[in-house]
Amino acid sequence: MFNKFKNQKGFSLIELLVVVVIIAILAAIAVPIYMNYVRKARATEAQTALAAIRSAYRVHYQTYSSTENYTIEDALKDTRLGKATERNWDFEAVGNPPKKYIATSTNDFPEGEGKQVWYDVDEAEYHGYGIDDEEDEDEEAID
Numbered sequence: 001m002f003n004k005f006k007n008q009k010g011f012s013l014i015e016l017l018v019v020v021v022i023i024a025i026l027a028a029i030a031v032p033i034y035m036n037y038v039r040k041a042r043a044t045e046a047q048t049a050l051a052a053i054r055s056a057y058r059v060h061y062q063t064y065s066s067t068e069n070y071t072i073e074d075a076l077k078d079t080r081l082g083k084a085t086e087r088n089w090d091f092e093a094v095g096n097p098p099k100k101y102i103a104t105s106t107n108d109f110p111e112g113e114g115k116q117v118w119y120d121v122d123e124a125e126y127h128g129y130g131i132d133d134e135e136d137e138d139e140e141a142i143d
Contacts, residue, residue, distance in 0.1 A: 042110070043130025046089055046103035046117035050126070052079040053091060054119065057098055067097045105129070 056075040061067050072093050076086065088109045094100040099122060105115040115129035 039111070039130040042088075043117050043126075043128070045085055046105075046129075047119075047126050047131075049079070049081050049085050049089060049091065050101045050103055050117065050119045052081065053093065054098075054101055054121075055079070057093065061097055 053075045056078040057067055057070065060070045072091050075093065076091065088106060089103040090106055092102040094102065100118055100120055102116060102118040105111070105113055107113050109115065117126060117128040117131065119126050
């Protein structure tokens with residue numbers, strides 16, 4: 001019975017270990033890159049919502065020449081964001097008319113509470129979670 005197993009060839013322990021090490025190295029490279037893409041995608045959700053809220057404020061301002069009595073709740077009703085987006089982010093508009101729009105992650109957000117993405121009207125740029133992280137990593141790579 002053991003004779004038929006003698007002629008069969010298999011992988012040695014060293015060959016299997018080499019394959020495992022190669023897979024571990026590839027995973028060590030791929031996982032951080034993947035997590036960065038996930039972070040950017042989640043930040044994009046907030047950016048899209050902030051753009052819709054900004055749009056609602058602009059429409060209200062153009063219609064009524066003021067945003068005095070227009071609240072963030074009114075803007076959220078007008079934008080009709082998805083339930084998942086409203087569950088993941090709390091929104092705030094600072095100023096009248098708003099000069100800064102802020103999205104802050106809630107407890108339901110997969111990476112936890114307190115992450116912020118904001119749009120600065122004067123700079124016309126988004127900042128915060130998943131956005132400025134990329135610039136910081138680029139600067140560290142240059143140094």
